[in-house]
Amino acid sequence: MSHNPKTVMIIAGETSGDLHGSNLVKAMQQIDPALRFCGIGGQRMQDAGVDLMAHASDMAVVGLTEVIVKINQIRKALNLMKCNLKEIKPDLLILIDYPDFNLMLGKYAKGLGIKIFYYISPQIWAWRRGRITKIKEIVDKMAVILPFEEQLYREANIDATYVGHPLLDTVKTKYARPEALEKFGLQEGRITVGLLPGSRKTEVARLLPVMIKAAEILVHKLPGLQFVLPLADTLDQAAVDNILKQSFVPVQIVHHDMLDAIHVSDIVIVASGTATLETALLGKPMVIVYKVSPLSYYIGKKIITVKHIGLANIIAGKTIVPELIQDEANPERIAAEVTDILNDKTRMDEIKTELNKITETLGQPGAAERTARLAYGML
Numbered sequence: 001m002s003h004n005p006k007t008v009m010i011i012a013g014e015t016s017g018d019l020h021g022s023n024l025v026k027a028m029q030q031i032d033p034a035l036r037f038c039g040i041g042g043q044r045m046q047d048a049g050v051d052l053m054a055h056a057s058d059m060a061v062v063g064l065t066e067v068i069v070k071i072n073q074i075r076k077a078l079n080l081m082k083c084n085l086k087e088i089k090p091d092l093l094i095l096i097d098y099p100d101f102n103l104m105l106g107k108y109a110k111g112l113g114i115k116i117f118y119y120i121s122p123q124i125w126a127w128r129r130g131r132i133t134k135i136k137e138i139v140d141k142m143a144v145i146l147p148f149e150e151q152l153y154r155e156a157n158i159d160a161t162y163v164g165h166p167l168l169d170t171v172k173t174k175y176a177r178p179e180a181l182e183k184f185g186l187q188e189g190r191i192t193v194g195l196l197p198g199s200r201k202t203e204v205a206r207l208l209p210v211m212i213k214a215a216e217i218l219v220h221k222l223p224g225l226q227f228v229l230p231l232a233d234t235l236d237q238a239a240v241d242n243i244l245k246q247s248f249v250p251v252q253i254v255h256h257d258m259l260d261a262i263h264v265s266d267i268v269i270v271a272s273g274t275a276t277l278e279t280a281l282l283g284k285p286m287v288i289v290y291k292v293s294p295l296s297y298y299i300g301k302k303i304i305t306v307k308h309i310g311l312a313n314i315i316a317g318k319t320i321v322p323e324l325i326q327d328e329a330n331p332e333r334i335a336a337e338v339t340d341i342l343n344d345k346t347r348m349d350e351i352k353t354e355l356n357k358i359t360e361t362l363g364q365p366g367a368a369e370r371t372a373r374l375a376y377g378m379l
Contacts, residue, residue, distance in 0.1 A: 006032070006379045009090040010039040011081070011105060013056050013098035015199040015234055016274040018042035020120060020166045020368070021096050025050055027372035032379075038088065040077065043233060053084055057234045074101060082108050089114065091379050095139075096120050099131065106138040117375045118142045121149050121160075132156050141378060143371040146315065147361065161374060166367040167274070168359075171281040173263045180260045185252045190226045191342060193218065194265030194284070195251065196258075196275045199232035201239065203271055206291050208243045211269050213331035214338070215249045221339050227251045228265060230258035267338055272309045272323070280312035280358050285351040286321050287337045288313075289329040312358055320354040 008028070012021040022044035025037050029049065038051040046052050054077040078101060085093070085108060093109045095102035099122035106116050118139045122131055135142075135158060142160040144150055153160035173180070181188055193215070197208040219225055229244075229251050231237060237253065244251050254261045259278065262268055268279050272290040279286045288310040310323050322337045324330075341348055 005034040005036055006091040007036045007038065007088060008092045008094060008375075008379075009081075009085065009088065010037055010041065010045070010050060010094040010096065011098065011102055012039075012041045012045060012096040013101055015042060015056065015232060017096040017098060017120065018044045018056050019170060021045045021050070021094075022048040023166060023169065023368040024094070024096075024119060024371055024375070027368040028376055030369075031372060031376045038084070038090070039094075040081065054080060077101075078104060081105055085109050085112055085114065091115070092117060092375065094119060094375060097122065103131065103134055103138060107134075110138050115378050116140050117378055119371055119375070120145055120166075121153070132158070141374060143367075143374055145367060147363070161370075162363075163370040163374070164363040164365070164367040165277075166371075167277055167281055168362055168365040169368060171259060171278050173260045173282075174257065175260050177264055180257070180264045183257070184228055184254050184261065184264065186226055186228060186264060190224050191222065191267075192265045193225055193227050193338065194262050194268035194270070194279075195227055195229040196262070196268060196270040196279070197229070198271035198273060198275075199234045201235065204235060204240065205243075207271050207289060207329070208240065209246075210289070210291070210329060210331055210334065212243065212247045212249060212251070214269065214334035215251070216247060217331055217335035218338060219249055221335065222342065228254055228261045230254045230261035232258070267341055269334060269338065274311075277311040277315075277358075280321075280355045283352050283355050283359075285341050285348055285355075286312075287334055287341075288321060288323045289334060290323070290325045291329045312355065315358050315361055316354060320351060320358075 010021055012018050018041045021041050025048040028035055037049055040054045040056060041050055041052055042056040058073045093114050093116050095106055095118045097120040109116055116139050121144045136156055142153055143163045144160050145165045150160050150162040186192055195211050197204045197211055215227055231253050262279050262282050262284055265284055268284050268286040270276050270279055270286050270288055272288050276288050290309050312321055313319050324333050
């Protein structure tokens with residue numbers, strides 16, 4: 001236990017980082033309740049006691065060119081945090097994912113002599129592998145969440161420890177299926193399709209209309225389907241309603257209960273990202289969709305080195321669930337993939353079996369506690 005309260009600055013620029021950051025903060029407070037936290041995050045980190053200096057929702061983007069829209073906000077936040085680093089001189093800087101921003105801030109912090117802990121590695125195994133050199137120069141210690149990442153970093157002489165995946169602690173449902181169906185206004189005995197268009201406004205604007213058109217095709221092919229859409233906390237319902245009202249397909253919107261909405265679904269149409277792994281851990285077959293600006297996609301194709309974009313497929317090292325990218329992420333293809341899985345019980349069962357293996361691959365729960373001990377050991 002520290003006698004003089006230590007200050008930790010923690011940076012999470014995405015919704016998933018906010019969740020994992022909040023759990024890390026709580027775990028560190030269990031070790032030392034006197035710790036002070038400040039930085040960038042969302043509502044969960046604020047609720048955990050982090051003094052927010054900028055909000056993650058102002059900084060979250062998907063795609064390479066999409067960052068241009070928010071470049072001024074991101075630059076302003078970076079300059080603000082540099083000033084705060086200089087003024088506060090925290091005892092530790094914790095960076096969570098969000099690599100471009102965090103590595104720039106980390107470089108500045110390194111110049112001030114501040115210790116740096118990185119939780120949730122940039123996906124250098126997928127693209128921009130050259131960043132490993134920058135990480136080696138800046139980061140003192142890393143906590144990685146995928147089994148193969150530890151060796152990758154250690155081979156580059158970076159102090160990295162595999163802590164397990166934090167979603168193993170957070171992917172838990174609150175309700176029994178009948179209770180959830182009733183709460184969400186869904187009917188027992190009907191096939192339920194979950195729609196997860198992402199947590200960022202631009203992502204939803206690009207993907208939700210496509211998902212809704214796919215739903216229109218599906219109800220003609222498979223009468224009796226019902227649809228549920230768990231609304232991310234970062235989204236404005238009015239914008240979502242505006243898209244939904246342009247269709248004849250009724251969609252039940254769910255607030256705050258995303259995991260239960262996935263759990264009551266028979267199949268999920270999901271935007272590439274953290275939600276794909278949450279869906280996998282709940283054992284639900286899915287169709288992964290990914291769509292960015294044409295320029296982002298062109299650049300991405302040149303620099304991305306992995307065969308898959310969905311974490312379920314990446315961890316498995318093979319295609320378990322279909323991925324529809326860019327032009328393939330169209331209503332007809334999405335509807336066709338969903339129909340094929342729903343109509344083929346053997347394929348459905350095979351997908352569920354493979355998804356269960358992913359859970360086993362990711363190890364044991366307790367990532368936040370293990371990470372907290374590593375981070376606290378640096379104070």
